[in-house]
Amino acid sequence: MGFSDNLPYEKVGKNEPVCIADEVPFDIPESWEWVTLKQIAVTALGKTLDKSKNIGEYRPYLCSINVYWTGIDLSTVKQARFGDSELSKYQLNKGDLLICEGGDVGRSAVWDRDEEMYYQNALHRVRFYGNIEPRFFQLLMESYKGAKILDNYSKGMTIKHLVQNSLNSIYFPLPPLAEQRRIVEKIKQLTPYLKKYGSVETTLSNLNLAFPDDLKKSILQYAVQGKLVPQDPADEPASVLLERIRTEKEKLIKAGKIKRDKHESVIFRRDNSYYEKVDGIERCIDDKLPFEIPASWAWTRLTNICSSIADGDHQPPPQVSHGIPFLVISDVSSGKIDFSNTRFVPIEYYMQLADTRMPCVGDLLFTVTGSYGIVIPVLEERKFCFQRHMALLKPLVLYTNYLELALKSPLAFNQCRTVATGTAQKTVGLSSLKNLLLPIPPIEEQDRILDRMDSIMRSFMEF
Numbered sequence: 001m002g003f004s005d006n007l008p009y010e011k012v013g014k015n016e017p018v019c020i021a022d023e024v025p026f027d028i029p030e031s032w033e034w035v036t037l038k039q040i041a042v043t044a045l046g047k048t049l050d051k052s053k054n055i056g057e058y059r060p061y062l063c064s065i066n067v068y069w070t071g072i073d074l075s076t077v078k079q080a081r082f083g084d085s086e087l088s089k090y091q092l093n094k095g096d097l098l099i100c101e102g103g104d105v106g107r108s109a110v111w112d113r114d115e116e117m118y119y120q121n122a123l124h125r126v127r128f129y130g131n132i133e134p135r136f137f138q139l140l141m142e143s144y145k146g147a148k149i150l151d152n153y154s155k156g157m158t159i160k161h162l163v164q165n166s167l168n169s170i171y172f173p174l175p176p177l178a179e180q181r182r183i184v185e186k187i188k189q190l191t192p193y194l195k196k197y198g199s200v201e202t203t204l205s206n207l208n209l210a211f212p213d214d215l216k217k218s219i220l221q222y223a224v225q226g227k228l229v230p231q232d233p234a235d236e237p238a239s240v241l242l243e244r245i246r247t248e249k250e251k252l253i254k255a256g257k258i259k260r261d262k263h264e265s266v267i268f269r270r271d272n273s274y275y276e277k278v279d280g281i282e283r284c285i286d287d288k289l290p291f292e293i294p295a296s297w298a299w300t301r302l303t304n305i306c307s308s309i310a311d312g313d314h315q316p317p318p319q320v321s322h323g324i325p326f327l328v329i330s331d332v333s334s335g336k337i338d339f340s341n342t343r344f345v346p347i348e349y350y351m352q353l354a355d356t357r358m359p360c361v362g363d364l365l366f367t368v369t370g371s372y373g374i375v376i377p378v379l380e381e382r383k384f385c386f387q388r389h390m391a392l393l394k395p396l397v398l399y400t401n402y403l404e405l406a407l408k409s410p411l412a413f414n415q416c417r418t419v420a421t422g423t424a425q426k427t428v429g430l431s432s433l434k435n436l437l438l439p440i441p442p443i444e445e446q447d448r449i450l451d452r453m454d455s456i457m458r459s460f461m462e463f
Contacts, residue, residue, distance in 0.1 A: 008034050020171065025149050028173045038168040041128040045101065045164060046119035047090045049080050056083035061118040062092070064100045067109045069142055072098075082118055090118045097126040097134045099141060102161045106150040108141040110134045124167055133180040139187055140172055219456060220409040224439050226294040229452050235442035238298035239268070242440065245305055245397045257355070258307050265435075267299045274299060290411060293439045303434035305403070307396050310356040311368065311430055312388040317345045324350040325384040329367055332376045332390070337365075339382070350385055357392060359384060362400050364393040366407065368428040373416050375407045391433055402446040405453060406438050 008024055009017040024034055037043050046061070058079040066073050082090060092098075092111045100107040101122055111117065119125055128134055144150050153170055154160040175183065222228045252258045266277045267285070276285045289299060303309055317326060323344040331338050350358075359365070365376040369389035377400065386392070395403050406412060419432035441449065 010034075024171045025144075025147070026173075029175075031176055031179075033174045034171045035174045036168055036171060037126060040130075040132055040174065041097075041126045043124055043126050043164060043168060044089075046121045046123050046125065047080075047082065047086060048121045056081045056086070059087075059118050060116070061090075061120050062098065062111075062123065063120050064103050064107070064122040067098050067100055067107055067123065069107060069109065072109050072111060072113075077117075080118075080120070087118075090120075092117045092119060092125065093127065095128070095134050097128070097137055097141075099124040099126060099162070099167065101163070102159060105154045105160045105162045106141050106145045108138045110138050124162070124164065131177055132174075133177070133184055135184045136175075136180040137172065139184065144170070217410050219453070220405060221411060223449050223453060224406050224409045224411050225291055226297055226439070226441065226445075229445065229448045231294050231296055231445065232442075233296075235296055235444045237296050238440045238442050241398060241443050242298055242300055242304065248396050249307060252307055261303060265301045265304060267301070269298075288437065290414075290437075294441075296442050296445070298440050299437055300440055301434065302393070302436040302438055305395060305398060305438070305440065307394045308356040309391055309393050309430065309434050310354070311391045312357065312386045313353070314388045317349050317385070320344050320346050323347055325382075327365075327384055327386040327390070329369070329371055329374075329387070329389050332365060332367065332374060333371060335374060335376060337376060337378070337384075339384070342384075345385060350383060353385060356394070357385065359386070359392055360394070362395070364395065364400065364404055364407070366391045366393055366433065368430070368433060369422075370425045370427075372420060372426060372428045373407075373413045375404050377401075377404055391430060398440065398443065399446045399450060401450050402441070403438075405449070407436075412436055412438070 007019055007021045010020050011017040020034065028034070046063075059082045060077045060079050061082075062072065062077065065076060094112060094114055096111045098109055098111060098119065101124055103122070126134070126137070128137075141150075149170075150162065151160075153166040154162055155166060174180075219228065249258070253260050263278050268275055268277070273284050273286050274289060275282050285299075293299070319326070321344065323346050325339055325342040326345045327337065327342060331342055359378045361378055361381055363378040365378065365386065367374040367376075367389060368391050393403070415436050416428045416433075420426040420428050
């Protein structure tokens, strides 16, 4: 191929030269030439193995599973019969380039050994004329693969193949022989650095993928430690809020709507330490608390701030084609309720459920088995029920959104991880869930925390 008017042309036989500027993938130096393999090498597919027709002695052969960008893998070499007339046709010579015809189309390696070896029809063998450097063309194949240039030459819909005519029609740049060798040597020198860079890049990519989630967790942790917004001395202390919640629960107990906790807990502060009173017995719990909280905050158990915490029915419910949606974990794994592909139960089944198992707007679902720790707010008035792998929380008096935030924090998840039991599927038992320790801010500060979190999340979205 020659150049005219600084454009590449190809002359085939006695035909007039044809400009191929639109067919070559990039510009090359003036001392280089565009070539096809059929101009500089002999290409051939290996032997088609047919046990019914094979004769001769068993010989080792290579197939695509032996050829990798890093070289030839001889750990899984197979053997087949090759007749005497086939030996010279399918035997490899040192310096032959092998190219995968299918599978990972174009994957290539150079056979660099003197030992006897043959190849089968999953591979193209490229045997170059003269002293052309086969490793340079192996690097070219790797470059063309990465740049998706080979995609333009691969045939097939579901399984791609690089047939021989297509392989022989690819335009490759051909530098002077000395430059081919210099390029191969320079790549060899750079390869350790490229591998190191690739490892660092992978680590950085993983960090970038995890960064938003990790940052959000850090912000949530700051929020529940009282470090996200400043405290206001004018705020009503959280201890007063918890007292109002206790009063509200007492009303529900007297009305027969909920049952009294058998082991009711009250956490209070005295002499700069925290104490918990259960069954009339007080004990210091300073060693149970993970961090300090502002003086206006209070610690409490999750059960103390909810009218009820109940899991789904433990018996498999009857199913119908239409009725009340029945949620499983896959319907809430995104952190939102997805009604698009739910199962259904009869209305009669739903109506016989206890009120503690009937979700309402303002309630929270919390997964307790397998992918435990997913918090899902109930945002719409729609009848549904749920499997026993979830619990339903009905908060009292405080902001539901703050409780959602606290349950999504590392503080809550780490407690769940500590108490989760089981082997195949870890489960956070209902009693363990009820006993989660949570820090409660004054109601006014909850409002400020939620506003600040909303502002931060909007900034993330804009970023």
